[in-house]
Amino acid sequence: MRLARRRTVSITQETSLLFRSPISRRSVAAAALALAAGALLPAAAGAQQQFPSKPVRIITPFPVGGGPDGVARLVADKLSRAWGQPVVVENRPGGNGFIAIDAWKRGAKDGHDLLVLDNVHLAAYPALFKKLPYDPAKDFDALLPLFKAYFFFTVPANSKYKTVGDLIADAKANPGKLNYGSWSVGNPVHLGSELFESATGTQMEHVIYKETTQLYTSVSTGELAFALGTSATAGPLQRAGKLRFLAAAAPQRVAAFPDVPTVAESGGPKGFEVTGWNAIAVPQGLPAAVTDKIKRDIEKGLAEADVQEKFKSFGYEPFPTTREQFNQFVQSETRRFGEVIKKANVSLD
Numbered sequence: 001m002r003l004a005r006r007r008t009v010s011i012t013q014e015t016s017l018l019f020r021s022p023i024s025r026r027s028v029a030a031a032a033l034a035l036a037a038g039a040l041l042p043a044a045a046g047a048q049q050q051f052p053s054k055p056v057r058i059i060t061p062f063p064v065g066g067g068p069d070g071v072a073r074l075v076a077d078k079l080s081r082a083w084g085q086p087v088v089v090e091n092r093p094g095g096n097g098f099i100a101i102d103a104w105k106r107g108a109k110d111g112h113d114l115l116v117l118d119n120v121h122l123a124a125y126p127a128l129f130k131k132l133p134y135d136p137a138k139d140f141d142a143l144l145p146l147f148k149a150y151f152f153f154t155v156p157a158n159s160k161y162k163t164v165g166d167l168i169a170d171a172k173a174n175p176g177k178l179n180y181g182s183w184s185v186g187n188p189v190h191l192g193s194e195l196f197e198s199a200t201g202t203q204m205e206h207v208i209y210k211e212t213t214q215l216y217t218s219v220s221t222g223e224l225a226f227a228l229g230t231s232a233t234a235g236p237l238q239r240a241g242k243l244r245f246l247a248a249a250a251p252q253r254v255a256a257f258p259d260v261p262t263v264a265e266s267g268g269p270k271g272f273e274v275t276g277w278n279a280i281a282v283p284q285g286l287p288a289a290v291t292d293k294i295k296r297d298i299e300k301g302l303a304e305a306d307v308q309e310k311f312k313s314f315g316y317e318p319f320p321t322t323r324e325q326f327n328q329f330v331q332s333e334t335r336r337f338g339e340v341i342k343k344a345n346v347s348l349d
């Protein structure tokens with residue numbers, strides 16, 4: 001506004017000089033309007049083009065070193081190169097992700113602070129908590145998913161279960177005696193297992209561990225009958241031959257593990273699917289030019305060959321989708337999680 005007022009003064013001075021000449025008042029008015037347009041249009045265009053105008057943060061609720069952190073750092077590197085601005089990852093783990101979300105809410109609301117969320121934050125917590133410190137529908141614009149990871153049924157390497165059908169039969173014969181594990185209440189592993197119980201009409205015991213390494217070690221030693229796990233979390237012990245992937249909770253076989261059948265192929269319920277996914281969120285109400293640029297440039301970075309190779313090593317898969325399709329998917333996941341949570345009578349309040 002200060003620049004515009006200065007230009008207006010200049011135009012007024014020029015106009016007063018022109019009125020002293022024989023030129024008509026109509027011509028002078030047209031000239032004044034042209035000068036004003038010339039002064040203001042480039043400034044407006046420049047305002048749209050200058051994002052980002054300062055360093056950008058990607059705030060994540062995940063700790064340093066895991067697969068989600070690795071993807072966030074890949075995205076940060078690609079954006080930094082594309083934007084000519086530093087893009088840093090800020091890890092704020094703990095507190096159900098609320099610590100990271102609070103830090104993001106107190107940050108910039110102009111797109112310079114991005115937030116990583118997963119399916120639990122966006123789709124499960126609304127049913128798990130009666131009151132959340134955020135409103136997924138009002139606080140976030142879930143711009144695009146970064147990746148998805150399918151879960152596998154992991155069992156000890158020497159497990160008697162050769163198929164998911166074997167596991168179901170044993171669970172039905174011994175109600176409440178088979179156990180499975182996860183690292184907390186309400187995470188995808190827990191809710192996926194609850195969904196499995198519901199789909200198969202079985203009842204099993206849920207054992208909670210503090211750390212994922214503890215969880216999958218307990219699977220490998222036979223303390224647990226099974227646990228759902230991704231290639232990133234359970235893969236190291238699977239590659240070491242200490243546990244086995246019984247089946248993939250996916251609509252088709254996972255490309256990195258073509259010899260592992262789907263749950264349906266292994267005698268389990270048809271269409272049974274458990275995925276984990278991370279998404280980039282921005283504040284609601286950002287200009288379309290900003291959100292489109294962020295989405296477009298992240299998608300370009302994710303499509304590059306080195307990122308795709310990293311995805312394979314993490315056991316992740318690309319998740320290309322439009323904003324409308326992704327919003328519909330999140331709504332569908334919210335309904336699905338809500339039904340499972342209600343039936344299992346699970347709450348974190």
